[in-house]
Amino acid sequence: MAKTIENLEIEYQLAPTKKQKPNPNELGFGRIFTDHMFMMDYTEGIGWHDPRILPYQPITLDPSAKVLHYGQTVFEGLKAYLSQDDKILLFRPEKNMQRMNRSNDRMCIPPIDEKFALEALKSLLRVEKDWIPKAEGTSLYIRPFIISTEPFLGISPSISYHFMITLSPVGAYYKEGINPVKIAVEGEFVRAVKGGTGDAKTGGNYAASLKAQIAAKNRGYSEVLWLDGREKKYIEEVGSMNVFFKIGGEVVTPALNGSILDGITRNSIIELLKYWNVPVVERQISLEEVIQAYNDGKLEEAFGTGTAAVISPIGEFAWEGKKMIINDGKTGDLSKKLYDTLTGIQTGELPDPFGWRVVVD
Amino acid sequence: MAKTIENLEIEYQLAPTKKQKPNPNELGFGRIFTDHMFMMDYTEGIGWHDPRILPYQPITLDPSAKVLHYGQTVFEGLKAYLSQDDKILLFRPEKNMQRMNRSNDRMCIPPIDEKFALEALKSLLRVEKDWIPKAEGTSLYIRPFIISTEPFLGISPSISYHFMITLSPVGAYYKEGINPVKIAVEGEFVRAVKGGTGDAKTGGNYAASLKAQIAAKNRGYSEVLWLDGREKKYIEEVGSMNVFFKIGGEVVTPALNGSILDGITRNSIIELLKYWNVPVVERQISLEEVIQAYNDGKLEEAFGTGTAAVISPIGEFAWEGKKMIINDGKTGDLSKKLYDTLTGIQTGELPDPFGWRVVVD
Numbered sequence: 001m002a003k004t005i006e007n008l009e010i011e012y013q014l015a016p017t018k019k020q021k022p023n024p025n026e027l028g029f030g031r032i033f034t035d036h037m038f039m040m041d042y043t044e045g046i047g048w049h050d051p052r053i054l055p056y057q058p059i060t061l062d063p064s065a066k067v068l069h070y071g072q073t074v075f076e077g078l079k080a081y082l083s084q085d086d087k088i089l090l091f092r093p094e095k096n097m098q099r100m101n102r103s104n105d106r107m108c109i110p111p112i113d114e115k116f117a118l119e120a121l122k123s124l125l126r127v128e129k130d131w132i133p134k135a136e137g138t139s140l141y142i143r144p145f146i147i148s149t150e151p152f153l154g155i156s157p158s159i160s161y162h163f164m165i166t167l168s169p170v171g172a173y174y175k176e177g178i179n180p181v182k183i184a185v186e187g188e189f190v191r192a193v194k195g196g197t198g199d200a201k202t203g204g205n206y207a208a209s210l211k212a213q214i215a216a217k218n219r220g221y222s223e224v225l226w227l228d229g230r231e232k233k234y235i236e237e238v239g240s241m242n243v244f245f246k247i248g249g250e251v252v253t254p255a256l257n258g259s260i261l262d263g264i265t266r267n268s269i270i271e272l273l274k275y276w277n278v279p280v281v282e283r284q285i286s287l288e289e290v291i292q293a294y295n296d297g298k299l300e301e302a303f304g305t306g307t308a309a310v311i312s313p314i315g316e317f318a319w320e321g322k323k324m325i326i327n328d329g330k331t332g333d334l335s336k337k338l339y340d341t342l343t344g345i346q347t348g349e350l351p352d353p354f355g356w357r358v359v360v361d
Numbered sequence: 362m363a364k365t366i367e368n369l370e371i372e373y374q375l376a377p378t379k380k381q382k383p384n385p386n387e388l389g390f391g392r393i394f395t396d397h398m399f400m401m402d403y404t405e406g407i408g409w410h411d412p413r414i415l416p417y418q419p420i421t422l423d424p425s426a427k428v429l430h431y432g433q434t435v436f437e438g439l440k441a442y443l444s445q446d447d448k449i450l451l452f453r454p455e456k457n458m459q460r461m462n463r464s465n466d467r468m469c470i471p472p473i474d475e476k477f478a479l480e481a482l483k484s485l486l487r488v489e490k491d492w493i494p495k496a497e498g499t500s501l502y503i504r505p506f507i508i509s510t511e512p513f514l515g516i517s518p519s520i521s522y523h524f525m526i527t528l529s530p531v532g533a534y535y536k537e538g539i540n541p542v543k544i545a546v547e548g549e550f551v552r553a554v555k556g557g558t559g560d561a562k563t564g565g566n567y568a569a570s571l572k573a574q575i576a577a578k579n580r581g582y583s584e585v586l587w588l589d590g591r592e593k594k595y596i597e598e599v600g601s602m603n604v605f606f607k608i609g610g611e612v613v614t615p616a617l618n619g620s621i622l623d624g625i626t627r628n629s630i631i632e633l634l635k636y637w638n639v640p641v642v643e644r645q646i647s648l649e650e651v652i653q654a655y656n657d658g659k660l661e662e663a664f665g666t667g668t669a670a671v672i673s674p675i676g677e678f679a680w681e682g683k684k685m686i687i688n689d690g691k692t693g694d695l696s697k698k699l700y701d702t703l704t705g706i707q708t709g710e711l712p713d714p715f716g717w718r719v720v721v722d
């Protein structure tokens with residue numbers, strides 16, 4: 001099904017004027033976009049075609065475009081960093097393209113050519129290199145996504161799509177050093193269930209999560225801890241991050257069971273822990289078990305993992321009017337070491353024994 | 362939260378030229394749209410504003426508009442009919458606006474003023490009256506929908522939206538008389554789960570259903586029968602319709618449990634059956650129970666219900682390599698009577714003892 005588009009040439013339509021770069025100290029997340037974006041189209045019977053780099057600009061869609069009605073869409077998220085010696089660095093970007101194709105498969109979207117998509121991203125980054133912020137903790141967030149465009153209200157996969165990549169300079173996630181968050185265990189709403197779309201990076205999962213997220217924020221919590229949709233017993237994810245627990249010296253994270261996302265940070269942490277000979281296991285883990293470990297004084301650390309924060313230490317879990325304070329509400333040693341090592345590898349400040357970095361020449 | 366917009370005047374920007382009307386015998390579903398659409402915008406701090414009827418045309422969205430990434434969107438579906446005496450008829454349209462607001466609540470979209478939205482629809486229908494097809498079984502399909510437009514990649518509810526209504530003339534669902542379909546029981550994929558978004562009419566539910574639907578079509582079935590996401594044991598819906606079974610003289614349909622849609626056709630059928638003194642019950646019903654009834658010779662009829670088909674008789678269910686043929690694969694008497702009565706009420710050919718019809722003057 002995937003068309004070979006190796007021979008396709010990317011067309012460059014460069015912006016006649018450039019935007020002013022934002023103040024590097026005032027970068028937030030995902031509100032500022034660079035001068036250009038990448039775009040290509042899919043047409044049934046032709047495949048992906050017309051790859052182009054063009055000025056960042058509004059797109060036009062028919063009011064009946066499928067994405068607006070039936071949510072047939074997938075996305076990815078990764079970051080580019082500028083190294084001390086001025087090179088553009090990516091972190092395991094091939095994994096994002098692979099995951100996008102797994103999401104595509106679940107959502108009945110035609111596959112992309114992963115190699116070509118990565119080349120397209122590199123081409124865009126070369127054009128936008130000036131936009132990669134340099135300050136500690138900052139980076140250029142990359143958003144590849146696919147939307148279904150067929151103007152047809154029947155419930156069926158679209159026969160036409162746009163694949164796009166946009167770029168957004170983002171500020172340091174932790175402005176005053178890495179800082180633990182408070183998490184509310186979600187007892188009512190469900191993000192995903194086995195057989196559903198939880199392991200695909202698709203819009204509906206995120207729309208489904210909004211209501212619980214807002215309720216938690218209103219109660220003073222940063223995010224929710226999602227339990228499984230079947231029994232509301234097993235731990236799945238925290239906000240839109242994977243979650244890890246350090247219990248009695250062993251690190252535990254929920255196994256990939258079909259309803260959680262196969263996070264690239266998660267995978268990297270597992271590999272890093274193995275490399276360090278820290279015991280790590282992927283398995284089903286219940287909330288009850290975590291509470292028991294806490295009561296037994298064995299719950300040493302907990303943290304979320306994802307591209308945005310890399311590591312997000314968890315200082316508190318609240319459930320049914322009860323709460324547990326983890327590691328005195330402070331960032332644990334392992335969380336800190338993982339954060340420092342991963343960000344060090346990502347930004348080029350540390351050696352990369354795994355070959356995870358990709359330099360954009 | 363809902364703003365009173367009773368005093369808002371709808372602005373008319375009429376199309377300078379009209380499209381040619383399609384051949385009434387070649388109407389399909391959802392591919393042809395009328396000359397105009399309705400649109401209004403939501404801005405945080407202002408509410409809904411700028412209601413307007415304008416030519417049907419592409420809309421522009423920022424590439425980072427939330428609907429394209431996080432699926433924050435809701436929609437509705439209903440139909441307008443032209444009566445013998447040339448009046449525009451709607452069927453319980455206030456129920457669609459109420460349901461849209463329930464979907465809005467689940468998806469963290471600001472509520473619409475239901476009365477105003479219905480007035481907007483009526484205004485649009487007055488402009489597009491010529492587009493309502495007259496032939497038996499045809500109608501004008503109405504698609505109200507809301508999309509989130511804020512250009513921000515953070516996962517949070519949008520602060521801006523478009524509410525739109527488009528219209529599409531649709532052909533007779535049954536060209537050669539009402540005809541039973543074959544349904545595959547879905548054993549792997551799940552459409553929705555309690556705590557999720559199954560009772561909201563939102564894009565992600567439909568995107569999630571595509572893969573199972575295609576697999577069923579490839580095996581020669583029209584649609585899938587969805588089982589509950591927790592135990593894969595209880596019957597939920599069929600395709601994007603509610604489902605009814607007639608077992609030993611009693612009509613049974615799954616209760617509204619949070620993961621199925623509160624169908625307006627479903628509700629009307631329940632009321633109609635009660636009016637006719639046919640026993641009808643809303644309760645949890647397992648696949649096993651239906652199979653048992655079939656084996657006992659008590660499964661008399663099965664049918665799906667929804668705006669598109671009104672009643673869709675089911676002639677066959679297939680599961681795990683087995684199958685049951687219902688009523689010899691023919692349309693049952695009750696299915697037929699419900700279809701004739703409901704469509705008769707909708708088109709104005711039968712009396713309307715329930716006051717369900719709304720005439721657009």
Ligand SMILES: Cc1ncc(COP(=O)(O)O)c(C=O)c1O
Nearest residue numbers: 240241242261263264265306307
């Ligand atoms: C639902 C969800 N879980 C987990 C993750 C973490 O994945 P990754 O480490 O690849 O960023 C993400 C994305 O960031 C996500 O959206």
Ligand SMILES: Cc1ncc(COP(=O)(O)O)c(C=O)c1O
Nearest residue numbers: 601602603622624625626667668
């Ligand atoms: C998932 C789903 N179930 C059931 C229905 C039937 O609802 P209604 O009778 O209001 O059209 C629909 C919509 O048509 C639907 O999308």
